[in-house]
Structures are given as C-alpha cells and as structure tokens.
Amino acid sequence: MAEWKNSACILCECNCGIKVQTGGQDGREIVRIHGDEAHPASQGYLCQKASGLNFYQNGKDRLTSPLRRRDDGSFEAIDWNTAISEIAARLAAVKQQHGGDKIFYYGGGGQGNHLPGAYSTATRKALGSSYRSNALAQEKTGEFWVNGQMFGTHVKGDFEHCEVALFVGKNPWHSHGIPRARAWLREFSKNTDKTMIVIDPVVSETAKLADIHLRVKPGTDAWLMTAILAVLVEEQLYKQDWLAAHTSGLPRVLEALQSVPITEYCEACAVPEQQVREAARVMAGATGGVAVFEDLGIQMNRHSTLVSYLEKLVWLLCGQFGEPGSQYVPAYLQNLAGSGRSSRKSPVVGAPIISGLVPCNVIAEEILSDHEDRYRAMIIEAANPVHSLAGSAQFAKALDSLDTVVVIDIAMTETARHADYVLPCANQYEKWEATFFNFEFPRNYFHLRQPLFSPPENCLTEAEIHARLCEALGAIPEGICDQLNSVLAEQGRDAFRDQFMNALSANRELADVAPIVLYRTLGQTLPGNAALAAVLWPLALNFAMREPESLQRAGFSGNTLEQADKLFDAMLSSPSGFVFAHDQYEDSWARVPLDKINLLIPELLQELAELPSQPQAITSQEFPFVLMAGERRDYSANTIFRDASWRRKDAQGALRINPQDASDLGLDKQAQVRIVTRAGSAVTSVEITERMQSGHVSLPNGFGLDNVDGQRTGVAPNELTSVEDRDAYAGTPWHKTVPARLEAC
Ligand SMILES: Nc1nc2c(c(=O)[nH]1)N[C@H]1C(S)=C(S)[C@@H](COP(=O)(O)OP(=O)(O)OC[C@H]3O[C@@H](n4cnc5c(=O)[nH]c(N)nc54)[C@H](O)[C@@H]3O)O[C@H]1N2
Ligand SMILES: Nc1nc2c(c(=O)[nH]1)N[C@H]1C(S)=C(S)[C@@H](COP(=O)(O)OP(=O)(O)OC[C@H]3O[C@@H](n4cnc5c(=O)[nH]c(N)nc54)[C@H](O)[C@@H]3O)O[C@H]1N2
Ligand code: SF4
Ligand SMILES: [Mo]
Numbered sequence: 001m002a003e004w005k006n007s008a009c010i011l012c013e014c015n016c017g018i019k020v021q022t023g024g025q026d027g028r029e030i031v032r033i034h035g036d037e038a039h040p041a042s043q044g045y046l047c048q049k050a051s052g053l054n055f056y057q058n059g060k061d062r063l064t065s066p067l068r069r070r071d072d073g074s075f076e077a078i079d080w081n082t083a084i085s086e087i088a089a090r091l092a093a094v095k096q097q098h099g100g101d102k103i104f105y106y107g108g109g110g111q112g113n114h115l116p117g118a119y120s121t122a123t124r125k126a127l128g129s130s131y132r133s134n135a136l137a138q139e140k141t142g143e144f145w146v147n148g149q150m151f152g153t154h155v156k157g158d159f160e161h162c163e164v165a166l167f168v169g170k171n172p173w174h175s176h177g178i179p180r181a182r183a184w185l186r187e188f189s190k191n192t193d194k195t196m197i198v199i200d201p202v203v204s205e206t207a208k209l210a211d212i213h214l215r216v217k218p219g220t221d222a223w224l225m226t227a228i229l230a231v232l233v234e235e236q237l238y239k240q241d242w243l244a245a246h247t248s249g250l251p252r253v254l255e256a257l258q259s260v261p262i263t264e265y266c267e268a269c270a271v272p273e274q275q276v277r278e279a280a281r282v283m284a285g286a287t288g289g290v291a292v293f294e295d296l297g298i299q300m301n302r303h304s305t306l307v308s309y310l311e312k313l314v315w316l317l318c319g320q321f322g323e324p325g326s327q328y329v330p331a332y333l334q335n336l337a338g339s340g341r342s343s344r345k346s347p348v349v350g351a352p353i354i355s356g357l358v359p360c361n362v363i364a365e366e367i368l369s370d371h372e373d374r375y376r377a378m379i380i381e382a383a384n385p386v387h388s389l390a391g392s393a394q395f396a397k398a399l400d401s402l403d404t405v406v407v408i409d410i411a412m413t414e415t416a417r418h419a420d421y422v423l424p425c426a427n428q429y430e431k432w433e434a435t436f437f438n439f440e441f442p443r444n445y446f447h448l449r450q451p452l453f454s455p456p457e458n459c460l461t462e463a464e465i466h467a468r469l470c471e472a473l474g475a476i477p478e479g480i481c482d483q484l485n486s487v488l489a490e491q492g493r494d495a496f497r498d499q500f501m502n503a504l505s506a507n508r509e510l511a512d513v514a515p516i517v518l519y520r521t522l523g524q525t526l527p528g529n530a531a532l533a534a535v536l537w538p539l540a541l542n543f544a545m546r547e548p549e550s551l552q553r554a555g556f557s558g559n560t561l562e563q564a565d566k567l568f569d570a571m572l573s574s575p576s577g578f579v580f581a582h583d584q585y586e587d588s589w590a591r592v593p594l595d596k597i598n599l600l601i602p603e604l605l606q607e608l609a610e611l612p613s614q615p616q617a618i619t620s621q622e623f624p625f626v627l628m629a630g631e632r633r634d635y636s637a638n639t640i641f642r643d644a645s646w647r648r649k650d651a652q653g654a655l656r657i658n659p660q661d662a663s664d665l666g667l668d669k670q671a672q673v674r675i676v677t678r679a680g681s682a683v684t685s686v687e688i689t690e691r692m693q694s695g696h697v698s699l700p701n702g703f704g705l706d707n708v709d710g711q712r713t714g715v716a717p718n719e720l721t722s723v724e725d726r727d728a729y730a731g732t733p734w735h736k737t738v739p740a741r742l743e744a745c
Pocket of ligand 1: 013169216221296628631632635638736
C-alpha cells in the first residue's frame with residue numbers, strides 16, 4: 001500500500017487537512033484523498049470539491065518553461081537566466097525612467113498559497129514599487145476599513161459556540177468560510193435552542209436551513225439593515241449598560257436611527273416588517289451569543305461599506321463582543337486584513353488605498369489614463385485578474401498598454417496571455433506552502449504543508465524566482481549571505497539570530513530584502529528542504545513577543561526566544577497542523593487598540609441619512625433583470641481548476657432563473673439564452689428554479705476559462721461587468737447586481 005501523506009485542500013480559505021496517496025502515471029498523481037482527522041480545524045471533514053484535487057495537480061495549461069512574448073504576440077520558450085536578466089533590466093529601466101512606484105504588483109497568493117507574497121515584498125522593495133493590490137480589494141476592503149474605524153483590528157464571529165447565527169450575503173453551504181461548514185449547518189439547524197438567520201435574495205442551501213430567512217430584494221440590504229437597527233432602537237432592545245461601558249459615539253448613532261421610517265424601509269427591501277422585527281428581537285434576546293458573517297452578497301454590492309458598518313452596529317447594539325458565541329479578535333501570525341486604515345490615495349484617480357491595497361476596479365482606469373503618474377509595468381503573481389476583476393476586456397487592454405508585464409503562475413491563464421514574460425512555478429503540492437487564513441478562537445492553528453511531489457524540471461518556487469530577481473537587481477548587500485551562513489554553520493541558530501538582528505540595525509536596505517536573505521541562509525539549513533519556511537521564523541519571533549500567554553497556554557513555554565524557537569520548530573514538524581494560540585475570551589478586548597469600541601463613522605452615518613425611503617432602481621426598460629455575476633456553487637472554485645471536466649454536475653454553469661420569468665420569456669430547461677449587459681453579452685444554458693426571485697438571475701463564479709486547446713466552458717462573468725460599477729467609498733465592485741436583459745436565441 002502506498003503511504004498516506006499529509007497536506008491540505010487549496011480550493012477555499014478553510015484549507016481542510018487532507019491525507020493523500022500518490023501514484024498513477026510517473027507517480028505524479030493524487031490517487032486517493034481522505035479528510036485528515038488530526039487537522040485541528042477540519043477534523044477529517046472535506047466537501048465534495050476536494051476529491052478533484054488531481055485536476056489541479058495535473059491540470060490543463062501547465063507552464064513548463066519561462067516564456068517571452070514575440071512581437072507578433074506569440075510566445076517563445078527561453079531559459080531562466082535570460083528571463084531573469086531581461087526582466088530585471090526592463091523593470092530597472094522603468095524604475096529609472098518613471099520611478100519604481102510605477103511598477104504595480106498584483107496578487108501574491110490565492111486560497112492555498114500565502115508564502116509567495118512574503119518573498120515578493122523583497123522584489124517590490126528592491127524596485128521601489130509601492131502600489132499593489134489583490135482580490136481582497138474587490139471584496140473585503142470596505143469591511144477592513146469599517147473594522148479599522150470601529151475596533152482598530154479585525155473581528156470574526158464565534159459560530160462554534162453561538163446561540164444565534166446570522167449570515168448576510170453568505171452561503172457557507174457552498175462557500176464554507178467556517179470549519180466543517182456543512183456538518184456545522186446541519187447540526188445547528190437541527191438544534192431547537194439555536195436560531196439561524198439568513199439574509200439573502202436567493203433560497204440558497206443555507207437559507208433553506210434557516211429559522212428566519214429575510215429574502216431581501218437584491219441590492220437593498222442597506223434599507224434592511226437600517227430597519228433592523230431602527231427596531232432595536234424603537235423597541236428599546238439595545239444593551240444600554242453594555243454600550244455605555246464599552247463603546248463611544250452611541251448618542252449620534254441613536255439619533256440617526258430614531259427617525260428611520262421602519263415600515264417604509266421594510267417595503268424598500270421587500271421584507272415583511274414582522275419578520276424584520278422578529279429577527280431583531282431574536283438577536284437582542286440571545287443570551288448565548290450572536291455570531292455574524294457578512295460576505296460577497298453584500299460586499300460586492302450597492303452601499304457595501306455602509307452595509308458592513310450597519311451589520312456591525314446590529315451586533316454591537318446587541319452587546320455581542322468578547323463573550324462566547326459572539327465576535328472575537330483572533331490571534332494572528334500574519335495579519336491579512338492589515339490596519340484597515342486608508343492613509344494614501346491611488347495616484348491617478350485618487351481612490352482610497354485601504355490596508356495598502358488599491359481598489360481593483362480603478363487599476364485599469366489608472367493605467368489607461370494619460371496621467372503622468374500612471375503605472376507603467378506590472379508583476380502579477382498567483383492571480384488571474386483578467387478573468388477575476390470587473391471589466392475583463394478593459395483590464396486586458398490595460399495590460400497590453402504597459403511597458404512590461406511579468407506573470408508568475410503555474411498555468412497559461414487569461415492573464416498570462418497578456419504578459420511580456422511568463423514565469424512557471426512549482427504548484428502548491430510541489431513545494432512547502434501555508435496560508436494565513438487561520439482565524440479560529442479560542443484555539444487557533446497553523447498548518448505548514450510539506451511537498452507531495454518534486455516540481456517539474458523547469459519550474460521554480462516563487463521564493464527562488466524572487467531571490468534571483470533581487471540578486472539580478474543588485475539588491476542583496478554584498479557578502480551578507482556568506483557571512484550569515486558561516487555564523488549559522490559554526491555557531492548555530494541563536495548566534496545567527498543575534499548576527500542577523502545586528503546586521504538589520506546596521507543596514508536599512510537589508511530589511512527590505514530580509515525574506516530573501518533568510519531564504520538563502522536559514523532556509524538552506526531547514527530539514528526536508530523546507531527553505532520556503534524561512535519567512536516563518538521572524539513571524540514566530542514576532543508572535544512570541546506579542547502573545548506570550550496565548551502561546552504558553554498552547555503549550556509553548558519559556559522566555560520569548562525559547563517560545564519563538566519552539567513555535568518555529570512546531571511549524572516545521574506538524575504535518576497535520578497544530579494549535580499555536582490558546583486564547584481566553586477577554587483577550588479580544590486586549591486586542592482592541594482603541595480605548596472603547598467606536599460606534600461613530602461620520603461619513604457612513606451621512607450616507608445612512610441620505611438613504612431615501614425608496615432605493616434607486618437597478619433595472620430599467622433596457623435591462624429589466626438583476627444579474628448576480630459570480631455565485632459559489634457545488635463545482636466552482638475561482639479559477640484554480642482549469643479543466644472543466646472536474647465538474648460532476650452543472651457542467652456549463654447554467655444561468656439560474658425563476659420559473660415565472662422563464663415562462664414569460666418562453667424558455668424551457670433545454671433553452672439557450674443570450675444575456676446582455678452594458679459591458680458585453682454571452683450565450684448560456686439555463687436552470688429554471690424557485691430559488692431565484694422574479695427579476696433575479698445568477699451565473700457562477702470561475703467559469704468561462706479559455707484553455708490552451710481552444711476550449712471554453714460556460715460564461716466568464718467579468719466579460720459582463722464594468723469597472724465603473726463600484727462602491728463610492730472602498731471602490732469594491734457591484735458584481736451581485738449587474739443590470740441585464742435576456743434574449744431568446
Ligand atoms: N464552491 C466555492 N466555494 C468558494 C469559492 C468558489 O469559487 N467556489 N470561492 C471562495 C471565495 S474566494 C470567497 S470570497 C467565498 C465567497 O463566499 P460567498 O460570499 O458565500 O459566495 P457567493 O455565492 O458569491 O455569495 C453569497 C450569497 O450572496 C447572495 N446575494 C446575492 N445578492 C445579494 C444581495 O443583494 N443581498 C444579500 N444579502 N445577499 C445577496 C447570494 O445569493 C449568495 O447566496 O467563497 C469561497 N468558497
Ligand atoms: N464577477 C465576479 N468576479 C469575481 C468574483 C465574483 O463573485 N464575481 N469573486 C472574486 C473573488 S472573491 C476572488 S477571491 C477572486 C479570485 O481571483 P484571483 O485572485 O485572480 O484568484 P484565482 O482565480 O484563485 O486564481 C489563482 C491563480 O493562481 C494560480 N496558481 C495556482 N497555484 C499557484 C502557485 O502555487 N503559484 C502561483 N504563482 N500561481 C498559482 C492559478 O493558476 C490562477 O491563475 O475572483 C473574484 N472575481
Ligand atoms: S471546505 Fe471544501 S473546498 Fe474548502 S478547503 Fe475544505 S474541502 Fe476544500
Ligand atoms: Mo474571495
């Protein structure tokens with residue numbers, strides 16, 4: 001029997017632990033997959049998507065050599081030395097002519113791979129590149145900003161222990177986002193002491209399990225959330241003493257909510273007032289915690305930043321923070337959400353840069369302007385923005401207009417086709433990898449995965465690519481690696497740490513390229529060729545300095561340096577992952593850097609005050625439907641699988657439509673229909689289903705990839721979306737409410 005090896009699923013942020021057997025052709029296939037019982041969060045759980053992981057390992061369109069674009073647009077294979085030296089020279093020239101800040105960096109990691117992002121910081125700093133973005137800036141930045149204003153940190157809901165669960169624009173049955181989502185949903189919905197509330201226009205699988213489903217009209221959550229808040233105020237359900245003790249800004253918030261015409265707002269969002277009042281009462285009356293999760297249904301939608309704020313006000317007025325089953329602040333190794341602050345603006349359109357990320361919807365616009373500060377070059381790593389960002393055609397055109405585009409990926413993607421250089425990577429089962437998507441509480445875990453296979457001959461890890469780029473750019477201080485290596489070899493890790501710290505304080509430039517220096521020194525000594533784990537070493541030290549007690553409770557004792565060493569060693573030797581933090585509920589309070597939770601965000605209260613009692617219509621005579629462009633389904637997984645045959649059902653990614661609408665249009669279940677939006681059109685199959693309300697249609701996320709063999713399956717959603725359709729504050733897209741019309745064909 002072949003040996004079972006540990007790894008993780010890389011298809012969503014849960015990264016469930018897996019055990020696999022490898023074999024098949026040349027031993028390079030994943031032939032069997034089980035859930036890993038020893039994984040601290042998933043505990044053996046897997047959803048149906050994981051069984052397809054060999055479609056990633058042996059996927060279509062794999063890159064096998066560095067590629068350079070010819071003048072006629074075709075690509076030629078080149079060797080690594082040529083690729084690295086030409087790329088370094090071209091980017092250095094852009095830096096010299098226009099400034100390094102004109103070199104934009106996009107990506108850095110996906111659902112399963114966050115180590116590349118750590119190494120790319122060195123290349124960015126070596127080039128002086130200061131503008132960057134990734135998928136978070138088309139979903140989460142509005143929420144990050146709200147969290148930054150209210151808490152000064154990031155918060156999460158404690159679903160494991162709550163009495164009431166509220167999902168707002170979130171379908172965990174498909175999208176997960178909480179560990180063991182389906183098992184959890186089933187258990188929770190059966191428990192008569194617990195209440196699940198779902199806010200969704202669709203009768204999603206999650207909504208079906210809900211006790212209270214608020215079937216909101218698409219795009220009107222701002223009215224619904226305001227109505228819930230106004231009920232809490234009108235019925236005096238809010239927790240006055242708790243709010244007085246823990247928050248600031250309450251009077252202005254109460255004042256704003258007192259004048260809300262509840263009945264009209266309920267009509268505006270098409271949810272019966274009685275149901276809105278019931279939901280408010282259930283949340284206010286809970287004694288065992290209310291946990292809340294907002295996601296793309298509102299984050300990629302109208303008034304998204306405002307709705308994120310209102311959602312947080314709902315649970316704050318109910319006093320739901322820092323107690324079991326309420327909201328908490330997780331212990332983090334690396335804070336993916338950043339500060340939530342917006343201290344800079346993007347250079348051309350002046351959009352707020354939140355947590356360091358330029359809003360995705362303005363990138364193409366900034367490139368295509370004639371402004372002298374426009375970006376001139378781009379490095380894109382582990383992301384497929386031509387497919388995943390609003391306005392695919394415009395993004396592609398923007399890439400084509402740049403001086404130099406470098407794509408670092410495992411596959412020839414829609415984005416790579418627009419690159420000047422494409423660099424082939426080892427995939428996530430061919431190198432050490434990890435994510436920082438671990439947000440559990442009170443016990444949080446980390447999982448560094450070992451490789452299952454060696455990389456194909458000509459594919460390098462991102463760390464190696466960035467090391468070579470930094471070296472070619474002359475960014476690594478002369479002799480430093482040799483010096484550190486000899487200390488490490490002769491005197492060990494403690495002396496190495498001292499020497500490294502001294503070198504850092506003596507030489508500012510070393511800090512910029514520290515990940516590469518660690519990779520080239522400490523990394524080379526790690527067991528199992530785990531060089532990529534080198535960037536975890538400073539994170540372990542940082543965590544030991546910030547959270548010694550949490551670390552101690554998780555079993556890591558000693559002084560700071562001892563704790564850090566033990567933590568780093570545990571990272572390297574825990575193939576199923578391990579618990580690195582054991583918190584207490586009051587730790588959440590200690591992690592809020594503000595004196596009190598701040599309820600008052602004046603800009604958003606202003607937006608609230610300006611909400612009319614009837615929302616502006618999304619539809620028109622020309623576009624009578626609202627399209628949800630990018631729903632999560634059984635067989636969608638962003639663009640991680642490039643081979644459409646992994647799908648066991650809904651192979652084409654049908655357009656979902658309500659039976660009445662289908663009948664009005666004369667569509668039956670075999671029909672093909674053309675969907676037309678302001679940005680483009682596409683022909684699709686249909687699925688006629690009561691889950692959709694009349695006037696609302698949906699297409700799945702991640703379909704419509706163009707394979708190298710010329711195949712395309714389903715609709716590419718962002719050929720139908722427009723960059724202008726975005727949130728007034730955070731710039732996040734309105735993918736969930738795209739005006740559309742359907743034409744029989
Ligand atoms: N199967 C699968 N799982 C995934 C992914 C995947 O591609 N496939 N991707 C992963 C990623 S990157 C992410 S970010 C998460 C996203 O996870 P989710 O946000 O849960 O996914 P979506 O299906 O995009 O949207 C969630 C819900 O929003 C609802 N919605 C649509 N319009 C509105 C509205 O106007 N108001 C409200 N309140 N709700 C609305 C939809 O009906 C849907 O049920 O999923 C992750 N998990
Ligand atoms: N209309 C619409 N658009 C959407 C959404 C929607 O709901 N509607 N959802 C959005 C959301 S929430 C997200 S998160 C984005 C996701 O969109 P992206 O951030 O673009 O990410 P993915 O589609 O996951 O693509 C990941 C890329 O990484 C590559 N890759 C895989 N493994 C490795 C590796 O080990 N190394 C390297 N270097 N590359 C690797 C893959 O080949 C692929 O090209 O899509 C968004 N786009
Ligand atoms: S929930 Fe499903 S897709 Fe997400 S990591 Fe687990 S097995 Fe993979
Ligand atoms: Mo996402």
